[in-house]
Amino acid sequence: MLNASIITIGDELLIGQTIDTNSAFIAQELNRIGIWVRRRVAVGDVYKDIWEALDEERKQSSLIIITGGLGPTADDITKPLLCNYFGGKMVTDPGVLEHVKYLFEKIYRRPGPILERNLRQADVPDVCTVLHNARGSAPGMWFEAEDNRVFISLPGVPHEMKGLIQDQVIPRLLTRFPLPAIVHRTAFTAGMGESMIAERLVDFEASLPPHIKLAYLPSYGMVRLRLTSQGPDRETVENELLPFFDQLKTFIQDVLVTDTDEGLEIVVGSILKGKGKTVATAESCTGGYIAHLITSIPGSSAYYQGSVISYANQIKEKVLDVPHETLLAHGAVSEETVIAMAQNARKLLGTDYALATSGIMGPDGGSEEKPVGTVWIAVAGAEHTATLLLNLRFDRMRNIAQTAAQALNFLRKFILAHE
Helix, strand or coil: EEEEEEEEHHHHHCCCCEEEEHHHHHHHHHCCCCCEEEEEECCCCCHHHHHHHHHHHHHHHHEEECCCCCCCCCCCHHHHHHHHHHCCCCCCCCCHHHHHHHHHHHHHHCCCCCHHHHHHHHEECCCCECCCCCCCCCEEEEEEEECCEEEEEECCHHHHHHHHHHHHHHHHHHHHHCEEEEEEEEEECCCCHHHHHHHHHHHHHHHCCCCCCCEEEEEEEEEEEEEEEEEECCHHHHHHHHHHHHHHHHHHHEEHHHHHHHHCHHHHHHHHHHHCCCCEEEEEECHHHHHHHHHHCCCCCCCEHHHHHECHHHHHHHCCCCCCHHHHHHHCCCCHHHHHHHHHHHHHHHHCEEEEEEEECCCCCCCCCCCCCCCEEECCCCCCCCEEEEECCCCHHHHHHHHHHHHHHHHHHHHHHCC
């Protein structure tokens, strides 16, 4: 097993101004080809801290991937530091220089001459292999250390980093190292907590060979169960892992959503598409978040018609025809209101199903009768309507995400029950 470390550089990561999504993407891509990420480290734009991180991670891993600090400003110190670290000198790479000029003259088309600081993006250590960055001006750099460690420096801009990983880094790693196969199989469950599922699986988990690991990944009322194994080739590992995965599914059949690692929006979309049905949403407290999840899937136009974001009561009345008397008697956050929202959205948008939400996301707006976290969900079909009451306890953003997940799962179960 080849171990890797990921070092992300930037003060903005340490103060929480920017969320580190680079590490997650890199880890996924490395794991896919059989490289195990042993450590992830974040350091600020401090020369000494970056140098010490390099020293420490080369003790832990054979592959060290660094992102960030390659821009044209004074706080971008990664490139000169790496030049010193590997005992090189800075030189101008003709290919990178030509690419930088092309970007600024033909793509960006900014007025005036190219700044000297932008042209200096073509300066690289003479001890590295330059990795072409087709999406930006900062090249990637590949260093081979005397102790057989490989260091790879990439831009911190996610779009550029992803292009370099996929187009340059992964192909080179596949030829540079003999890599094992790492295989995952994931089951996605809903309706049962992590601890109760673990209780069911005590004997199964104890029966697994030492090289097959079971991981529990809870999120928003759902639990993913991932079996992982590794070996010399993918086919052998998959053939060994599959019977254990089939056995796992028999223990969780009543709460199993899907036996592939995909989100509820994909699962629901596949069901709708397979049955030739359509859905619309009427969202109040989730403010269009469910619509966002559904439409993030390519091809969702085949089954998703649209949404009414009826955040204000007047929109509930004027657009969705929720009776004024219903809102007066029961309030916006009520079973009666979401039933009317779902039934009327289905008629308004001409769909087979409609999903509606109304609730109090917080941090204020609650009452003794309806505290923060009270949410009503409704699903309406041509002949049936069903409702679900949630009593959440999280902050605003997590309440919204939790509601969306629960609503999509409720829609999934409704369709399966009535089709």
